[in-house]
Amino acid sequence: MDLFDYMRQENGKKESPLASRMRPTTLDEVVGQQHIIGKDKLLYRAIMADKISSIIFYGPPGTGKTTLAKVIAHTTSAEFTSINATAAGKKDMEQVVENAKNMRGMYGKKTILFIDEIHRFNKGQQDYLLPFVEDGTIILVGATTENPYFEVNGALLSRSIIFELKPLSQDDIKKLLLRALQDQEKGLGSYGATIDDDALDFLSDMANGDARSALTAIELGVLTTEPSTDGKIHITLSVASECIQRRVVKYDKSGDNHYDTISAFIKSMRGSDPDAAIYYLARMLQAGEQVAFIARRIMICAAEDVSNADPQALVVATAAAQAVERLGMPEARIVLSQAALYVACAPKSNSAIVAIDDAMDYVKTHPNYRIPAHLMDAHYKSAAKLGHGIGYQYSHDYENHYVRQQYLPDEAESERFFHLSENGYEKEIKQHMKKIGADKEEW
Numbered sequence: 111m112d113l114f115d116y117m118r119q120e121n122g123k124k125e126s127p128l129a130s131r132m133r134p135t136t137l138d139e140v141v142g143q144q145h146i147i148g149k150d151k152l153l154y155r156a157i158m159a160d161k162i163s164s165i166i167f168y169g170p171p172g173t174g175k176t177t178l179a180k181v182i183a184h185t186t187s188a189e190f191t192s193i194n195a196t197a198a199g200k201k202d203m204e205q206v207v208e209n210a211k212n213m214r215g216m217y218g219k220k221t222i223l224f225i226d227e228i229h230r231f232n233k234g235q236q237d238y239l240l241p242f243v244e245d246g247t248i249i250l251v252g253a254t255t256e257n258p259y260f261e262v263n264g265a266l267l268s269r270s271i272i273f274e275l276k277p278l279s280q281d282d283i284k285k286l287l288l289r290a291l292q293d294q295e296k297g298l299g300s301y302g303a304t305i306d307d308d309a310l311d312f313l314s315d316m317a318n319g320d321a322r323s324a325l326t327a328i329e330l331g332v333l334t335t336e337p338s339t340d341g342k343i344h345i346t347l348s349v350a351s352e353c354i355q356r357r358v359v360k361y362d363k364s365g366d367n368h369y370d371t372i373s374a375f376i377k378s379m380r381g382s383d384p385d386a387a388i389y390y391l392a393r394m395l396q397a398g399e400q401v402a403f404i405a406r407r408i409m410i411c412a413a414e415d416v417s418n419a420d421p422q423a424l425v426v427a428t429a430a431a432q433a434v435e436r437l438g439m440p441e442a443r444i445v446l447s448q449a450a451l452y453v454a455c456a457p458k459s460n461s462a463i464v465a466i467d468d469a470m471d472y473v474k475t476h477p478n479y480r481i482p483a484h485l486m487d488a489h490y491k492s493a494a495k496l497g498h499g500i501g502y503q504y505s506h507d508y509e510n511h512y513v514r515q516q517y518l519p520d521e522a523e524s525e526r527f528f529h530l531s532e533n534g535y536e537k538e539i540k541q542h543m544k545k546i547g548a549d550k551e552e553w
Contacts, residue, residue, distance in 0.1 A: 128329035129322045131296040132289070133177050135184045141321070142282040143174055146273045153178075153273060160186050162222060164243055164250040166258050166267070169275030170438070172320030175253035178275075179224040182251060188220040189213050195230035203238060210247050221248055228252035229261035236263040243269055257436075277319020284314045286321050287328050303332045303343040309350040316354045316398050327353040371397075375450075376407060380415040384454040391450050401442040405431035408449045412456075419459035419534030426452045457534030465528040472525065479519030512546040 134140045137147055137157060147154045156162055162182060167175040183190040191209070193202055210221035223239075225231070242248045243266065250270060254261060258272055278286075287310060290297040305313075305328070317324035331345045331353040338344050371393055378386035394404055405427070412427040430449035434442035488499025503513045516523060530540040543549040 127326065128290060128298065129325040132286070132293065132325060133180055135181065137181055137185070140174065140177060140181065141285050142278040143178075143275055145276065147178070152271075157182055157185055160188075162186060162188070162249055162251070164266075164270040166228065166250075166252040166254065166262065166270045166272050167275055168254055168256075168258050168272060170277055170319060171255055172317075172322035172324075173275040173277055174321065175275055176226060179226075179251050179253060182222065183224070186222060188222045188249065190222045190224070192224035192226065195225055195227040195235075198225075200235065200238065203235065207242050207247065210242070214247060220246070222251055223248045224251045224253070226253050227255075229254040229256040229258070233263065236266055240265050240269075278317075278321055279319070280311075280314045283317050283319070283321060283324045284310055287313060287324055290325055290328060291332075298329065298332050301332050301343055302337075302341065303335075303345060305345040305350075306347060309345050309347045312347055313350050313354060318398050323354070372404075372407060375404075376411050376415075379408070379411050379450060379454040380458065382454055382458065384451050387450045387454040388447060391446060395439075395443055395446070401434045401439060401446060402431070404446055405434050405449070408446070408453055412453050414463045415458055415460060416453060416456045417459040417462040417536070418539060419457040419461075419531060419536045421535060423453050423456045457536075459531040459533050459536050461529060461531055461536065469527045472522070472527070476522070479521045481519060482516055484515070485517065510546040512548055514547060 137154060140147060145151070147157075153165075167178060169175060179192070183192075189210070191206055193206065206221075206223055210223070213219045213221055228236075239248065239250065240263065243250050250266070252258075252262070252266075252270070258267060287305065291299065291303050291305060293299050313324055313327055317327070327350065328345065331349045332343055334353075335343050335345065335349055371390055375387060375390035375394065378390060391404065395401075409424065409427040409431055412423040416423040427449050430445045433445045437445065483497045484499060484501040484503075486496075486498035488494070488502070494500060503515050505511050505513055507513075518525060530536045530543070532540070540549065
């Protein structure tokens with residue numbers, strides 16, 4: 111390294127973004143992800159023992175995938191090299207492989223190859239790496255925001271350990287922000303900045319588990335805010351709101367307003383008001399509510415408030431829940447909008463929840479009545495001796511595939527739990543039950 115290279119490196123350290131400067135170099139500095147790097151966990155032990163095998167880090171942006179790769183780079187005795195799949199071509203990989211062969215042959219030294227955004231590699235590129243991962247020429251460390259089981263070569267997956275990184279908790283984000291404000295060497299400590307508690311809560315909440323987003327916001331706040339009369343830079347809620355480019359919405363995910371808003375959302379769908387449903391959906395999304403949580407509530411509403419008046423509602427809601435998991439924001443907003451509007455506009459019935467709740471209440475307060483003998487299991491030879499299965503009438507042998515017979519226990523024979531409405535498809539179900547003679551109201 112000549113003098114100019116050294117100066118470029120030193121200036122880069124000072125001028126690089128805060129999120130890059132604050133990146134940990136040891137496991138003790140890493141915040142969060144204790145489910146994989148706790149001191150009793152496999153990855154922690156492997157890194158500390160310098161016994162890394164091929165691994166793939168999978169998780170949302172800003173959760174520490176690259177950070178863990180850098181920690182490995184600082185702790186391993188192996189040669190560490192990295193490439194980004196968005197820019198690297200076959201020649202780059204050929205050069206890495208050639209260098210790895212030389213390091214192994216001449217020095218007996220392993221090579222760890224970190225590939226960021228590994229899901230961006232096409233099948234041919236991934237196939238090229240396979241034999242070198244297989245024979246130990248390269249130890250692969252991949253990072254991806256996409257589900258590796260969908261995006262990464264199955265052969266590579268079978269030779270790698272998958273570690274899923276979770277979004278950082280609000281407390282984790284707070285810890286990182288305070289560390290950044292206090293760190294004199296790598297952080298913003300020299301600016302003498304302070305942050306109000308409500309601003310800290312807001313930034314850590316709005317970051318949505320993304321450390322990079324939170325650190326970028328606090329850096330922007332400190333660098334663009336003039337010192338007050340006391341000589342300190344004060345990061346207020348107003349400053350924090352501007353920096354993360356979201357308006358403050360009165361919405362505490364653990365407070366009353368959270369439950370009030372989701373309640374209003376559900377009641378608007380139940381009440382067949384699509385405009386109100388979309389309004390409350392927008393409020394939740396703007397406040398950073400988890401899309402998976404919203405999707406679950408739409409599924410519940412589809413089953414509870416639409417039921418069999420439109421059986422397709424639950425299908426749409428379930429498909430939406432799967433889609434938002436794959437897509438994430440901002441595209442997930444479209445899927446949630448479609449599902450919420452469908453449920454809001456669907457014909458309504460609460461027959462399913464009423465039926466199961468009534469039945470469960472009945473079961474709780476009544477003994478376990480004997481199942482009618484003709485319904486009991488009769489597949490074994492001695493069943494007939496016990497009277498099991500005798501007299502059972504097979505429905506498909508009769509007209510309309512229905513025959514009237516007793517199914518409930520004797521003591522509960524007169525009980526009714528399911529009551530069909532006159533709405534949507536339930537009206538058709540009711541007509542069908544009357545047609546075949548299975549409508550108990552007529553018995």
